[in-house]
Amino acid sequence: MAPSCCQVRVGPDLNGAAEVGSDRWDGRAMPASQVDEFQVIGKRVAKLDAPAKVTGRTVYADDLSMAGLLEGAILRSPHAHARIRSIDVSAAEQLPGVRAVIYAGNVTQRPFGYSHDNLPLKRDKVRFIGDEVAAVAAIDEETAKAALSMIKVDYEVLPAVFDPFEALEETAPVIHDERPDIVGNLSMRWDYDAGDVDEAATRAAVVVEGDYSSPQAAPVPIETHVIVASFDPDGHLTVWSPVHMVFMYRKELADCLGLDWRHITVIQPSVGGSFGGKIDIDSHDFITVLLARHSGRPVRLALSREEEFTGTRTRQPIHFHLRTGADAEGNLLFRDAEVVSDNGAYNAWGSHAMLVAMNTVTSMYRVPNSRVRCSVAYTNKNYGGSVRGFGNPQATFAVEQQMEELADALGMDPMDLRLRNANQSGDVTPQGLEITSCGLSDCLRIVREQSGWDQRRGTMRGRHRGLGAAAFIHVGGGARIYASDGCGAVVKVDDSGEVTLITGASELGQGSETVLAMIVAEEMGIPIDSVRVVNSNTDVKPWDVGVHASRTTFVAGNAARMAAAAARDKLLETASELLETPAGELRVRDGVVEVAADPSRRIELGRVARRRLLREGGGVVMATAFYDPPTHNQDKDYRGNISAAYGFGAHVAEVEVDPGTGMVRLINLWTAHDVGRAINPMSCEGQIEGGAAMGIGLALSEELVIFDGEIVAPNLHDYGMPTAVDVPRTVVNLVETVDPLGPFGAKGVGEAALIPVPAAVANAVADATGVRPREYPMRPWKVKAWIDAGESSHASRRAAEPADKGGGDNG
Amino acid sequence: MRIEIVVNGDRYVKEVMADLSLLDFLREVLGLTGTKWGCLTGDCGACTVLVDGEPVVSCLQLLRQVEGRDVTTIEGVEHSGELDEVQAAFVANGGAQCGFCTPGMIMSTEALLRANRSPSESQIREALSGNLCRCTGYSKIIDAVLQAAAERA
Structure with a gap:
């Protein structure tokens, strides 16, 4: 694949306020780095997998075919909370074409999930509408569905609880009453203290306080979950799954189902989008394997779109009661957050979204004193997963609105307040986050200028327009949540001279495969089209935690670079003999080794590889590396540097609000992101534009509307995901701070762009209307009601200690 | 039922169930898996194909509704192996x-x-x-x- 010819378009004159709002204006800025010093890095390289994707050749899980493949289907609970009295599968088993009917009574399974509070097939109780109860494998989909309708389940319906505040009250129905170690419905606590918030509050000239809520939202990849499982006659299991933490997946499959993990291969077909929805193992994965085991045949389970909404993990609503205080000059003194996270029926990794949300409360801007009291509640709803941004959009919605409220109270410009308190390189935050590269101030200045902030904010209310800003901090150099945060890499060069990178990291569509190939090409001095990337099979690829936390470019990139450097050095050792020149005086360009002082003395790399291999006592060129970032698991007080680098950025949104209908139209979105170094600017822009669109959906339209535990309209028509007519062109500025530890200075950017969007839009709505949004999505009828009421949306609700909780409406 | 249809320039005559969708015909019968599905309710557009040059969501189209017509899928867009x-x-x-x-x-x-x-x-x-x-x-x-x-x- 040749690099694309795309020109790097230079951004607009930063004083060009006249161009603001122009329909066709393309404001992408030239990366700040000197791209000429590199052969490959910094170039707009087309994705290596794109030709297959544009021709329909890419194979996703549902495109697999194999002899004897059965279709699976799941029977789900129609009740939000019920005891299972009995399950009768005898009629379903008798239906011709049915090859397996499974339920808790006839399978071997152990609890799984972060708190081991979940079973693939529920045994005694169901805890949300969509919970898995039984499953069928049959010769075709129609037969499987017919069999499901013949399974008789006798339920004793129990009182259910849907509001997290009510769930934490002593009188609430207990969702995990089988677990005496769980107190009520409190699934986790996250308490953190730095400094003395109460003392700082006595010194504050201004304190702002308010409530900020977020909805249950869904990741919505266009491809639903599709899993295929097959046992070889010798008992070896192969699973084709779009999961992206494949090694943990293998271990959890083994642990839960009592399998030997040495006899499990996990293959990741091409993934049709995930956004965290496919990150780790879920009940449907276990069920597919159980169906294959019980039927003795390969089984495919393809979730319908409705099941994708009702039966898979979601973004958890998090309710913040936040206070921020500053002195008269605008120096932040403290942040104080009381938080309730509504994590649904079970604890997957989603229960840890507070880990990232907490970073924003403690470390977004310089805040000497901070306090977090967070309760994570079980409720009878779909449960929280690890959706892109992982708690951070929710936290940023509170923290960044409060920055503008605070500025207004101080009579300061919000950008000045931000710049005064901005994190800087060399800072260590009270939580222990070590800020190395940091372009936050530059990002703020860029979007301030491009949006015409100083001239326009606060001046357009008569035209129902407003500007709002929000910045963010997010992990950008891995996130140590596991014993290792590492990734392995192998680089080999065969007799053809082709270079293969075998990486632990997965491609989900985000472009990591191409970025890793670029890193290898740059390090080895070879063209990008001579690198192949192998990344999909646990039998072949070296261990990796998996794709999460915007870590792949940083962690897998460093591993790939280390392996490439070692492979190059082996080739140079041989080239040194062949060219009779010390290796230190050689260089590699475009796949050719040459003597630096006399480039006419040269030898092609493939020939070097053959000369090394095809001789007596020869050997293959192969190098391995494992990169684990120099970070620490946080201690019991949630202190420690969990990431080796942090990404920063700032957005300004411009909205127009129709006062008659409450409709909010996003007119412009200016973004500036500190990406460390843009390995592939086109990919960085793609992540930012795509993330921004997801953020726009969160801000304005996306929400799982749940009534008595039931998702009212689990379909794409009603969900509110943005279409091509719903999003403006996002202006993208890539700020390069060249991180000291990132591969060629790069930091993660995968999750970044959606994080500040709901906050920036809310601030813009406040500027346009004078009314402060307290929740998103900011759908027209809500905004209309806020405008009509002339004040904030709903009654204040405080998230205090679980014992003395006040009630409240459901937002 | 017996049906005749042209897909990507090739004429097919097949015995099919009367309620077979165009999407399932393309993917399951002809093995043209380049056409995707994301909802089966016509909302996502992943299954869009051309019928006589007009875009159609193939998940909502019965095969018999397009009998005798000319269908183009993603596999029919290339010209002799070259991207268009x-x-x-x-x-x-x-x-x-x-x-x-x-x-x-x-x-x-x-x-x-x-x-x-x-x-x-x-x-x-x-x-x-x-x-x-x-x-x-x-x-x-x-x-x-x-x-x-x-x-x-």
């Missing part, structure tokens, strides 16, 4: 990330460019508004369509 202008522009502009919406997006683009040789950005957005993409935010897809239109003009 739309496909090449999607590659060059980063218009495909996960790629799952891409076949449907390209088929809608092919239909648009047959009807309108130089569409404006807003016309492109309108024409692609039935094709959902979660990865790109649509900007690079629109860049690709503009480039393809310019190259064909």
Whole structure:
């Protein structure tokens, strides 16, 4: 694949306020780095997998075919909370074409999930509408569905609880009453203290306080979950799954189902989008394997779109009661957050979204004193997963609105307040986050200028327009949540001279495969089209935690670079003999080794590889590396540097609000992101534009509307995901701070762009209307009601200690 | 029932169930898995194909409704193994990330460019508004369509 010819378009004159709002204006800025010093890095390289994707050749899980493949289907609970009295599968088993009917009574399974509070097939109780109860494998989909309708389940319906505040009250129905170690419905606590918030509050000239809520939202990849499982006659299991933490997946499959993990291969077909929805193992994965085991045949389970909404993990609503205080000059003194996270029926990794949300409360801007009291509640709803941004959009919605409220109270410009308190390189935050590269101030200045902030904010209310800003901090150099945060890499060069990178990291569509190939090409001095990337099979690829936390470019990139450097050095050792020149005086360009002082003395790399291999006592060129970032698991007080680098950025949104209908139209979105170094600017822009669109959906339209535990309209028509007519062109500025530890200075950017969007839009709505949004999505009828009421949306609700909780409406 | 149909220039005569959808015929009977499905309710557009040059969501179309007509799928867009202008522009502009919406997006683009040789950005957005993409935010897809239109003009 040749690099694309795309020109790097230079951004607009930063004083060009006249161009603001122009329909066709393309404001992408030239990366700040000197791209000429590199052969490959910094170039707009087309994705290596794109030709297959544009021709329909890419194979996703549902495109697999194999002899004897059965279709699976799941029977789900129609009740939000019920005891299972009995399950009768005898009629379903008798239906011709049915090859397996499974339920808790006839399978071997152990609890799984972060708190081991979940079973693939529920045994005694169901805890949300969509919970898995039984499953069928049959010769075709129609037969499987017919069999499901013949399974008789006798339920004793129990009182259910849907509001997290009510769930934490002593009188609430207990969702995990089988677990005496769980107190009520409190699934986790996250308490953190730095400094003395109460003392700082006595010194504050201004304190702002308010409530900020977020909805249950869904990741919505266009491809639903599709899993295929097959046992070889010798008992070896192969699973084709779009999961992206494949090694943990293998271990959890083994642990839960009592399998030997040495006899499990996990293959990741091409993934049709995930956004965290496919990150780790879920009940449907276990069920597919159980169906294959019980039927003795390969089984495919393809979730319908409705099941994708009702039966898979979601973004958890998090309710913040936040206070921020500053002195008269605008120096932040403290942040104080009381938080309730509504994590649904079970604890997957989603229960840890507070880990990232907490970073924003403690470390977004310089805040000497901070306090977090967070309760994570079980409720009878779909449960929280690890959706892109992982708690951070929710936290940023509170923290960044409060920055503008605070500025207004101080009579300061919000950008000045931000710049005064901005994190800087060399800072260590009270939580222990070590800020190395940091372009936050530059990002703020860029979007301030491009949006015409100083001239326009606060001046357009008569035209129902407003500007709002929000910045963010997010992990950008891995996130140590596991014993290792590492990734392995192998680089080999065969007799053809082709270079293969075998990486632990997965491609989900985000472009990591191409970025890793670029890193290898740059390090080895070879063209990008001579690198192949192998990344999909646990039998072949070296261990990796998996794709999460915007870590792949940083962690897998460093591993790939280390392996490439070692492979190059082996080739140079041989080239040194062949060219009779010390290796230190050689260089590699475009796949050719040459003597630096006399480039006419040269030898092609493939020939070097053959000369090394095809001789007596020869050997293959192969190098391995494992990169684990120099970070620490946080201690019991949630202190420690969990990431080796942090990404920063700032957005300004411009909205127009129709006062008659409450409709909010996003007119412009200016973004500036500190990406460390843009390995592939086109990919960085793609992540930012795509993330921004997801953020726009969160801000304005996306929400799982749940009534008595039931998702009212689990379909794409009603969900509110943005279409091509719903999003403006996002202006993208890539700020390069060249991180000291990132591969060629790069930091993660995968999750970044959606994080500040709901906050920036809310601030813009406040500027346009004078009314402060307290929740998103900011759908027209809500905004209309806020405008009509002339004040904030709903009654204040405080998230205090679980014992003395006040009630409240459901937002 | 017995049905006759032309797909990507090839004539097929097949015995099929009367309620078979065009999508299932393409994927399950002919093995043309380039056409994707994301909802089966006509909302996502991933299954878009051309029927006599018009874009159709194949999940909602019964095969017998298109009997005797000319169907083009993503597999029929290339010319002798070469990418056409739309496909090449999607590659060059980063218009495909996960790629799952891409076949449907390209088929809608092919239909648009047959009807309108130089569409404006807003016309492109309108024409692609039935094709959902979660990865790109649509900007690079629109860049690709503009480039393809310019190259064909």
